[in-house]
Each structure stands twice: as C-alpha cells, then as structure tokens.
Amino acid sequence: MDFGKREFELLNKINFIRTCGTEEEKQVAQILANEARAIGTEPTIETFDVDRWDIKKVALVSDGKEWEVTGYGMSGSTPEEGITAPFAYVQDATDMDLVNAKGKIVLINGRITDQVYPKLIKAGVLGFITFQGNIVDKREETDLDTRNLRDWAIKEGKIPGVNMRAMDAIELVRSNPATITLTLVQEEGLATSQNVIAELPGSDAKGETIVFGAHYDSVPFSHGVYDNGAGSVIIMELLRYFKAHPAKRNLRFCWFGSEERGLLGSKAYVATHKDELKDVALMVNVDVAGPVLGRDIAMVTADDGLRIAVDYLAKEVGFPLTSKQDIYSSDSIPFADNGVPGINFCRFGAPGGANIHCRHDVIDALAPENLEETSKFILAFAERMANSVVFPVPHTIPQNIVEKVDTYLKKDKKEKK
Numbered sequence: 127m128d129f130g131k132r133e134f135e136l137l138n139k140i141n142f143i144r145t146c147g148t149e150e151e152k153q154v155a156q157i158l159a160n161e162a163r164a165i166g167t168e169p170t171i172e173t174f175d176v177d178r179w180d181i182k183k184v185a186l187v188s189d190g191k192e193w194e195v196t197g198y199g200m201s202g203s204t205p206e207e208g209i210t211a212p213f214a215y216v217q218d219a220t221d222m223d224l225v226n227a228k229g230k231i232v233l234i235n236g237r238i239t240d241q242v243y244p245k246l247i248k249a250g251v252l253g254f255i256t257f258q259g260n261i262v263d264k265r266e267e268t269d270l271d272t273r274n275l276r277d278w279a280i281k282e283g284k285i286p287g288v289n290m291r292a293m294d295a296i297e298l299v300r301s302n303p304a305t306i307t308l309t310l311v312q313e314e315g316l317a318t319s320q321n322v323i324a325e326l327p328g329s330d331a332k333g334e335t336i337v338f339g340a341h342y343d344s345v346p347f348s349h350g351v352y353d354n355g356a357g358s359v360i361i362m363e364l365l366r367y368f369k370a371h372p373a374k375r376n377l378r379f380c381w382f383g384s385e386e387r388g389l390l391g392s393k394a395y396v397a398t399h400k401d402e403l404k405d406v407a408l409m410v411n412v413d414v415a416g417p418v419l420g421r422d423i424a425m426v427t428a429d430d431g432l433r434i435a436v437d438y439l440a441k442e443v444g445f446p447l448t449s450k451q452d453i454y455s456s457d458s459i460p461f462a463d464n465g466v467p468g469i470n471f472c473r474f475g476a477p478g479g480a481n482i483h484c485r486h487d488v489i490d491a492l493a494p495e496n497l498e499e500t501s502k503f504i505l506a507f508a509e510r511m512a513n514s515v516v517f518p519v520p521h522t523i524p525q526n527i528v529e530k531v532d533t534y535l536k537k538d539k540k541e542k543k
C-alpha cells in the first residue's frame with residue numbers, strides 16, 4: 127500500500143491557510159474535487175452562506191497607550207471615534223464580579239462562552255476585552271487570534287469586543303486606568319463556503335449509505351495539516367480504495383468547509399440532505415491525524431456496542447487504539463443531532479508533539495507512516511461495515527449522547543426533542 131506517500135503528497139498541496147469563506151478555502155475545495163475526479167468519480171460542490179466581516183478600524187487606548195488588539199467579527203461597531211467608558215477587570219464574570227459593570231468596558235478571563243456572554247449583556251457592559259496566550263509568550267513567535275461572535279451570542283445582542291495578549295492584559299489591569307477607549311468599526315455581510323462530495327454506489331446497498339467526513343478548512347494563521355488536512359487526505363485514500371474495490375453499501379465522501387467556524391459545513395449538509403439521513407447507516411469522521419508523537423483514538427457517538435466492536439477489531443488486527451463512547455467536537459455532531467450514529471477516528475498528538483489552531487500546526491510534526499497506519503485501521507473497520515450482510519450498528523443515538531449533543535449545540539430547553 128502506498129497510502130502514506132500519496133496522502134503526504136496531497137497534504138503538501140493543501141499546506142496553506144484556508145479559512146472559512148475565503149478564496150484559499152475555495153482553492154482547496156477545487157484541489158480535493160480534482161483529486162476525486164482523477165480517482166474516477168464525479169464530485170459535486172455544494173455551497174452555503176457564512177458570515178463575513180471586514181474590520182475597518184480597531185483600537186484600544188488607555189492613558190495615551192495603544193494596546194495591540196484584534197476586533198471580534200460580527201460584534202457590531204462603535205462610533206468612528208470609539209466609546210470611552212470606565213474600565214473594569216471582571217475576572218470570570220460571576221454575579222459578584224459584575225455588580226458594578228454597567229456602562230463599563232470590561233476585561234474577562236478566558237473566552238466568550240454561552241455562560242458568560244448573556245451575563246455581559248444583562249449587566250449592561252458597553253464593550254468587552256478577552257485575552258489569550260500566556261504571559262511568558264514572545265510577541266514575535268505567536269499570533270493574536272482573530273475571533274468572532276457566533277450565532278448563539280449574536281442572538282443575545284451585540285457588544286463590540288476586542289482580543290489582546292495575556293502579557294498586555296496583566297499590564298492593563300496593573301495600570302488600572304480610570305477610563306478606556308475602544309474603537310471597532312466593521313462591515314458585516316455574507317461569503318460563500320462549500321462542501322465537496324463524491325459518491326460510490328453500492329453493489330447491494332439495501333438502501334443504506336455510509337458517509338465518510340473530514341473538514342478541510344483551517345483557522346487563521348494555521349496551515350491546518352494536522353487539523354485537518356490529514357483527515358481530508360485519509361478519506362481521499364479511502365475513496366481511492368473503494369473505487370477499486372466496490373463495496374455493498376453506498377459510500378459518500380464529504381469534505382466539509384467551515385468546520386472551524388462552528389461545524390458550518392456539516393450543519394449545511396444535514397440541512398440540505400435532511401430527507402436522506404434516515405438512510406445514512408453510519409458517519410465515519412476523521413479529524414486530526416498524522417503526528418509522529420501521538421496515539422490513536424476512536425470516539426464513538428453511537429451505541430456502546432460499536433465501541434466494543436472497534437476495540438475488539440483493534441486487538442484482532444494488532445493496532446494500538448483507545449476507544450471511548452462520547453461526542454467529539456467535529457462534523458459528526460450535526461449527524462448525531464439528526465439521529466445518525468457516528469464514529470470519529472483521530473491520531474492525537476502526544477503533549478508537546480503537535481499543535482492545533484496556531485502557526486505551529488506544521489507538516490514537520492507529521493509523517494507519512496503515521497497517516498498510513500491510521501488509514502489502514504480505518505480501512506479495516508470501514509471494509510467490514512461497508513460489506514456487512516446486516517448492518518450491525520443500531521440507527522439510534524443513546525440518551526447520554528443525545529444530552530451531550532444538545533449541550534454542545536447550546537440548544538434551549540424548548541428546542542430539545
């Protein structure tokens with residue numbers, strides 16, 4: 127098998143930043159579609175709308191000092207001259223922290239979450255500041271994230287926000303300015319992202335389809351080879367294999383765009399293909415693979431019997447794999463939300479062995495051999511599933527997983543089934 131070699135070649139072709147809704151993301155969709163075509167399939171590209179923003183002006187100034195910040199996309203705009211208001215460091219934004227926050231620009235610990243954001247709205251803050259990284263970071267060796275408000279935050283209302291470095295946040299809090307001026311001017315609109323889809327009809331499908339998925343987009347500053355060029359090239363090799371060795375079940379291969387922006391590609395897919403989901407017997411997702419230093423995991427978003435089966439298979443073929451029944455923060459979630467059982471394969475980097483979501487997600491941490499080993503195991507699993515006489519995985523999602531999916535998708539109680 128030349129899996130690893132071919133996978134590495136394709137990975138090198140998409141080894142550049144390709145974020146949600148950009149030309150680079152479109153370019154990679156074309157590269158993947160061309161590869162699927164060269165294999166002998168007729169891939170289609172399905173487009174969907176995503177939020178886009180263009181930050182015209184962003185600044186944070188206190189006592190004459192301008193701080194290094196990036197603006198939160200989709201968080202609205204201040205007037206051109208900014209807003210000047212009292213500053214408060216509100217730590218974890220607990221009720222106590224927020225007692226006197228009304229009318230202020232506040233700095234919080236950590237990220238904007240669905241726990242924190244509604245509290246900031248309710249407290250009546252005028253602007254928010256987050257910080258990232260570590261006080262020991264070197265400015266020239268790290269990038270300041272460009273963040274945005276997601277749908278669940280936007281529906282609560284918009285507050286203009288900026289992101290800064292931890293090393294600057296410590297100085298800002300120490301300087302304890304009476305007031306601070308936050309300026310954020312942005313144009314908000316829509317862009318297009320896309321999923322690439324290739325199909326292999328089964329010889330005796332019994333109306334059942336297995337969907338293989340991997341997201342091919344990256345976050346800003348990241349070449350996204352480990353996360354998740356690796357998964358993208360792995361499912362391409364599965365397509366090549368099954369084209370040459372036709373299976374009983376229908377097989378569909380989906381390269382999802384905009385996963386990093388909140389699973390937007392797979393959400394668009396399940397919305398567009400809702401009527402077909404009852405026939406999707408299993409969703410096999412691959413997200414992160416390839417590191418030299420690491421370990422292989424199967425995360426089973428399905429009946430626990432599937433976890434046991436994959437665990438037995440790993441022992442049977444002699445592949446070191448840890449299997450767990452849980453949700454996995456990736457494109458299998460919208461499928462699970464629609465009752466489609468899933469399994470997520472990944473090779474996680476060992477601590478210090480691979481990085482995601484930053485400029486350090488680089489190909490140097492990966493090797494063809496590791497891609498190949500993971501691919502071969504996924505193939506061993508997929509071959510059995512794709513050719514099973516009776517499909518063995520129940521078409522249900524266990525209650526413990528349903529609850530985790532609902533929480534992950536931040537569903538209101540009334541939205542829950």
Ligand SMILES: [Zn+2]
Pocket residue numbers: 341353354385413414456
């Ligand atoms: Zn990923």
